[in-house]
Amino acid sequence: MSSKALATPFIRHVTTRGYAQAAPAAVARDARIQSAVLTNNTFVAALDNGSPVARVTIAFKAGSRYEPQTELGIAHALRSAAGLSTKNASAYMIKRKLAQVGASVSASGDREFIYYTLEATQDNLPVAIDYLNNIVSNQEFRPWELADNVPRLKFDLAAIPPQVRAVDLLHKAAYRRGLGNSLFIAPKRIGTISSESLQHFASTSVTQGRCAVVIVGGNQDRAAMVAQNLQIATGGDGQSAASPYFGGELRKEMGGDLAHVAIAVQGAPAGSPQSLALAVAAKALGNGPVIKWGSDNTPLAKAIGNVGPFAAAGFNVSYSDNGLFGVVLSVAKDEANAAVKAAAKLLKSGNLSADAIKAGKNQLKVQVLSEAEDGSDLAESIAAQGLTTRTAKSPADIANAIDQLSSSDISQAVSNAVKTKVSMGAAGNLAFVPYTDEL
Amino acid sequence: MALRTTAVLRSSLSKWAYNLSGFNKYGLQRDDCLYENEDVQEALRRLPAHVVDERNFRMIRAIQLSMQKQILPKEEWTKWEEDKLYLTPIVEQVKKERLERESWEKEY
Numbered sequence: 017m018s019s020k021a022l023a024t025p026f027i028r029h030v031t032t033r034g035y036a037q038a039a040p041a042a043v044a045r046d047a048r049i050q051s052a053v054l055t056n057n058t059f060v061a062a063l064d065n066g067s068p069v070a071r072v073t074i075a076f077k078a079g080s081r082y083e084p085q086t087e088l089g090i091a092h093a094l095r096s097a098a099g100l101s102t103k104n105a106s107a108y109m110i111k112r113k114l115a116q117v118g119a120s121v122s123a124s125g126d127r128e129f130i131y132y133t134l135e136a137t138q139d140n141l142p143v144a145i146d147y148l149n150n151i152v153s154n155q156e157f158r159p160w161e162l163a164d165n166v167p168r169l170k171f172d173l174a175a176i177p178p179q180v181r182a183v184d185l186l187h188k189a190a191y192r193r194g195l196g197n198s199l200f201i202a203p204k205r206i207g208t209i210s211s212e213s214l215q216h217f218a219s220t221s222v223t224q225g226r227c228a229v230v231i232v233g234g235n236q237d238r239a240a241m242v243a244q245n246l247q248i249a250t251g252g253d254g255q256s257a258a259s260p261y262f263g264g265e266l267r268k269e270m271g272g273d274l275a276h277v278a279i280a281v282q283g284a285p286a287g288s289p290q291s292l293a294l295a296v297a298a299k300a301l302g303n304g305p306v307i308k309w310g311s312d313n314t315p316l317a318k319a320i321g322n323v324g325p326f327a328a329a330g331f332n333v334s335y336s337d338n339g340l341f342g343v344v345l346s347v348a349k350d351e352a353n354a355a356v357k358a359a360a361k362l363l364k365s366g367n368l369s370a371d372a373i374k375a376g377k378n379q380l381k382v383q384v385l386s387e388a389e390d391g392s393d394l395a396e397s398i399a400a401q402g403l404t405t406r407t408a409k410s411p412a413d414i415a416n417a418i419d420q421l422s423s424s425d426i427s428q429a430v431s432n433a434v435k436t437k438v439s440m441g442a443a444g445n446l447a448f449v450p451y452t453d454e455l
Numbered sequence: 456m457a458l459r460t461t462a463v464l465r466s467s468l469s470k471w472a473y474n475l476s477g478f479n480k481y482g483l484q485r486d487d488c489l490y491e492n493e494d495v496q497e498a499l500r501r502l503p504a505h506v507v508d509e510r511n512f513r514m515i516r517a518i519q520l521s522m523q524k525q526i527l528p529k530e531e532w533t534k535w536e537e538d539k540l541y542l543t544p545i546v547e548q549v550k551k552e553r554l555e556r557e558s559w560e561k562e563y
Binding site for chain 2: 106108109112116158159160
């Protein structure tokens with residue numbers, strides 16, 4: 017029942033934007049994703065892979081980008097309110113019934129969507145689905161339960177890793193509003209989000225038109241049944257105001273021995289060929305050592321050179337109308353100046369060797385396919401695809417699409433991206449971290 | 456006809472009993488007199504703050520009057536018609552939740 021938002025590495029956004037479609041091919045070779053859009057505009061999809069554990073995801077376009085500017089953090093409050101009493105069932109019964117059948121439900125969220133994901137064994141699936149339905153439908157947000165929920169929000173905030181903070185600040189700097197809204201509630205706003213505003217937010221964003229239901233390990237009929245049984249508001253096309261890229265810089269001085277820096281340029285929207293090319297390029301930039309405790313021979317590590325211990329990885333995130341492509345870097349505070357400048361120089365040059373691109377392609381394919389082995393991740397990423405593009409790509413298609421990208425496609429996408437203004441988010445000890453105009 | 460008479464009789468009977476009980480002379484309401492067991496305490500936690508403040512005011516005023524061996528002037532007595540049950544429905548809900556918990560614990 018706990019919020020899974022923090023367990024999600026930011027790099028997974030690559031896959032939730034539509035590229036982690038791989039079915040566990042070894043289990044059922046003929047498993048195909050079936051998808052449809054119901055008459056009430058709900059997207060439903062199912063992948064019957066014969067798994068003994070079924071995963072059901074109900075996703076809504078209710079992420080932080082849809083927050084009104086006066087109610088920032090409400091998406092975080094909404095996902096942490098999952099499992100509280102609704103009109104249909106009390107919090108106690110939800111918890112105990114799910115525990116009794118060994119099911120688990122998590123609510124996680126990103127900038128665009130909120131996912132309620134259920135895992136249950138096949139024989140207990142009907143009971144567990146009933147309770148998932150009860151969690152999502154007719155949410156009431158009783159004020160005293162929200163007040164009891166405050167420690168959970170505080171824990172969420174205390175547990176944010178500094179790298180995630182840096183990426184969060186990067187988004188804020190790059191987009192200001194919309195996609196720039198933080199995934200997390202501001203500490204001062206904890207406890208100030210009222211039951212009424214949550215109800216209003218839920219009634220406008222938790223609606224049929226903004227909903228996707230995905231079952232991994234079940235059939236299409238069941239997915240449609242789950243969607244039709246939901247007691248949620250009708251309508252809602254989920255058109256969000258476009259979130260243009262501005263570019264900028266935000267720093268949060270937090271002390272400590274390390275500086276965590278995220279540098280990025282404008283990427284490509286989800287579903288476009290450029291975003292896939294940039295995902296490959298992000299892998300090509302580097303993703304840390306491939307052997308545990310081994311040396312890091314990626315272009316990024318070579319560019320930074322021998323400055324002592326550091327960790328650096330390329331990253332690419334794609335949202336429905338925009339994206340970010342860049343580098344995340346953690347380095348000891350004294351070496352931050354040299355390391356950040358070297359990483360930025362590599363990013364801005366946009367030069368990637370053919371070998372690095374080839375390695376990047378292979379690494380991305382492995383990541384896409386291995387993440388799809390986890391049913392919950394797969395269900396959530398199908399839901400995200402459905403909400404973004406109204407279709408769900410099959411795993412083979414994505415692997416093929418990665419294969420078919422030529423080196424020139426990738427270099428072209430990268431050189432287009434690096435023409436845009438550089439954004440930076442930094443957290444940690446920033447004593448020697450350069451500003452963007454010094455890069 | 457008989458039914459209507461009964462209803463009228465019942466209402467006037469309860470009004471008579473209400474006035475006889477005397478707490479309204481201190482400006483209290485029925486729900487102010489609930490014994491604060493765990494259910495009621497939980498229900499009080501769920502009330503909006505201003506309702507709790509009003510309740511506390513009425514109780515402190517009643518204690519003050521009682522110490523001074525006084526009652527309110529008659530026009531300030533709580534009227535039977537105006538005495539709304541602001542707490543009882545919540546107490547009922549709390550009780551229901553408790554019974555749900557207890558019956559679950561008994562079964563599993």
